[in-house]
Amino acid sequence: MSDAFQAALENTFTLKVLLVILVSASYGLFVGAIPGLTATMAVALMVPFTFFLDPVSGLAAIVTMEACCIFAGDIPTTLMRIPGTPSSAAYVDDAYCLTQQGRHQQALGVSLVYSVVGGLVGALVLIFLAPQLARIAFEFSSYEYFWLCVLGLSCAAVVSRGSIAKGLIALSIGLLLSCVGLGSTHSVPRLTFGIDELITGINFIPAMIGLFGLAEVLRNFAKINPELSSPDRATRTDRSTVTGNWLSRGVAEVFGGLIPRLKKSGSRIASSSAIGSAIGMLPGAGADIAAWVSYAVSKRRSTPEEKEQYGKGSLDGIADATTANNASLAGAWIPALVLGIPGDSVTAIVIGVLLMKNIQPGPGIFHDPVQLPLVYGIYITFILANLLLIPLGFLAIRAGSLIIRIPRQIILPLILMFCIVGAFAINGSYFDVGVMLVMGLLGVVLERFEVPAGPVVLGIILGGRLEEAFVQSLTKSDSLTAFFGRPIAAGLGVLCIVLWLAPVISWMRRPRLATQPSPPLEHR
């Protein structure tokens, strides 16, 4: 242990590796902040270069980039209402509401610090529990995945802004959209209406950019009246109100009030990170479900006054969801390192890189004297990357916040352009730009009737997986009792049912307004 650890320290703390970490952190922040480009994309672009790096630097680059990329996704989420990643979709309304109140730096400060905390806790889980936890993946068959998908979707529908019935409308739209095209479960094209391109299906990235980003642009276009108002430059005048030099002013604006908040939120951090790590380490379930479940748990445990804030700028909601989605990143490395089964698309690439460096992921990796230092190297980089994220993320927030000061008649066309390019970039196709446009119009309609857009996105993402798990389960056994046949499946199933019954029960006992205790998610 100690020899390998010392070797890992020596390998990691070299000028070259530290430089690689710094460069990839900046690159990760940059790519993540651009709408439409995902962490997976950033890592994939990087892979040909890792070929020429030594294993320590190559893996350090990927770990750092991933951690920075996921946080950076919160920047366009907060400032432009374009979620950088699907996991940001859980709290996009909260973050954007804060921006409209002029509190964007505070929102991003919370997002940054809790991302780092979640990332660090996730890394500790990976470091100390990876070999013990990895085998849990083998307890998860289609029954458990079915309930996990139902749980994620239920959380989105139950906790989202507005009534539960409206959440359900949004969810069913998402599920219907997920059926479009040629899926893997049924090998026949569905809901394509004779349009050949629709066989591809609806990609969630252009859908997300449309539902949130373009819808917001369209609404803002409608609000501007050039004949009545002169160009709006008022936002530039408020700079003199805050005193001090650039750095202390920035620190006050971004990190102000965070220390007392952190001191209060120990148990929230613990449960959010536990949810994040637990869901992250399951292959095929990742940051997106983790963020929604954590957001739902966060709302459930709040007081009625705090609950009112959810969806309208709740810092607690942002903090808990972002803790969970960052904790899930390290979780995804657990099955990848221990079993060689990728926990998400980034770790799928990582396994390729490991093989390229003659490292075979699997239980043996912890006993091989050559490979063990490398594993410790990954651990150390996880910690380093998250710590480095604080200063770099701070700079990114300060730079990004300048966007707010650009006059609207300039920034709106630019955001419109970024919506187009972001939708185009993921598949290099103008069909996706069309999807983005249709989703933008849908977003405006949904907003008009106060139907939340978040569950639509989650429905598109999880619809395919849900249907697959459902069909697989029924292929294995005809009886519905099999869905409760195993302890974990039964537990998750009961949890889902409780989640749906709770609002019904509280509706029946309405005069008393009793709040249900939060479900014991951490015990899974």
Next chain:
Amino acid sequence: MLLHQFTDMATRIEDRNSGRLIQPFTLALLISVCLTGCQKSSEYPSRPITLVCPWAVGGGTDRVSRQIAVFLESELGTPVNVVNATGGQGVTGHSRGLRAKPDGYTISMMTLELSMLHWRNLTDLTWEDAAPLMSLNEDPAALFVKADSEFQTVKDLEAAIEDRPEELKASGTAALAAWHLALAGWLISLDQNPTDVIWMPSQGSAPSLQELMTGDLDLVCCSLPEAKSLLVSGDIRCLGVMADDRQASDDFKDYPTLKEQGSDWALTGWRGLGIAKDTPPEIQEKLVTVLKRIVGGKARVNGESFPEFMDRQGFDHTSRPTTEFADFLKRNDEMFGVILNRPEFQSVQSGPVGPNVFPAIAGGMFGLSLIIVLAGASRRPTASITGIAAANNIVDAATPHAIFLSGCAVAAVIFHMLAADTLGFVTTSAIILFLTSKLLGERLLTSAIVAIVASVGIYQLFSGLLRVPLPIGSFLLF
């Protein structure tokens, strides 16, 4: 900050020159054209090449695509960008790659699925639409069971299938996709019915192997490299490899083939490069020459060769050039024709749940919740609009002028979709940025400067730094 100074400066300049309206924009457009480069060269390749990969980022095909792109880039001296055109079980990517303009600037990564999709009537694209350049890799399918399975050899498995038809469950990919047909072909070669083993559709080999480990599946059929980690750790056992001979690599040379065990079935997953059929022969020749150097290990990037890379990844690197590749494709195509033309595969396999059940449930849920909402709304007609909607006054905003402005934004997106391929990304974007910011009331010169700087900037950012190929436009180059 820079932008403020820009806009301030622009405002000042414009105040002095008020009245001269259109010149700045025209001038700036010209500058933008020069900045993006409009070189016209007859030597191929004179601009970046796009490599279309039909499968998602992170998978095996994506890894091979990205690596061959690095070698092509260094040999051809021009950027080679990988685009993942996913969806439709490979239809999307293959069509995009092989139906692109035959100018040599779109190369297609082709996979096994090209040989089977048209037999399933999902596309009319066949291998004959491609000019095959070079196959890069052939990984055979293999049968895997859990380490504690009762099946020690393929013979045990064959006996069990014969005794208990339609009882064993297998997975590896979607229904009717490559590994399903590999299993079906093997069953046919045993004179069994291809439906004697129940196929559970899944996203791919990784989730299937995980299901195998939970004990819910009896068998997984996928390629050897996909199962390598669990094989090495001893969690699963390989019963037989669907190849003519044993694998050459040290990792897999100990696993017996099906042929050794008395079966006559082999199926290989392959990957290779092709290009649109009408591509000029001299361009095809140039690409093949370069590819021969790469697969022959003569091309090196930072001291590494392509075969070395493939070895390390656990990929086989058998390659076949043009005509040999075409021959291979023809045989492959015929083989899948035989399997997919069987009566079992003619009708859609519905399994326990038909393809319409899930959309029906979702649709029902939609209808039900809509009724609840409408009922609730009619009971409480005074319900006021709250939340974000109220904060943004969107209800008040529905004036004709507001609708006109939003309509302009929608029109801008549609214009971009229609015009970018002809006018190019930079010109189209500049026009949209200029017109929309002018429409929203920005000063003329500022709009023009922002339009030029931003469109060129975004183009350079995506095309150069992030390697997302944006449309160049035909009239600038040709």
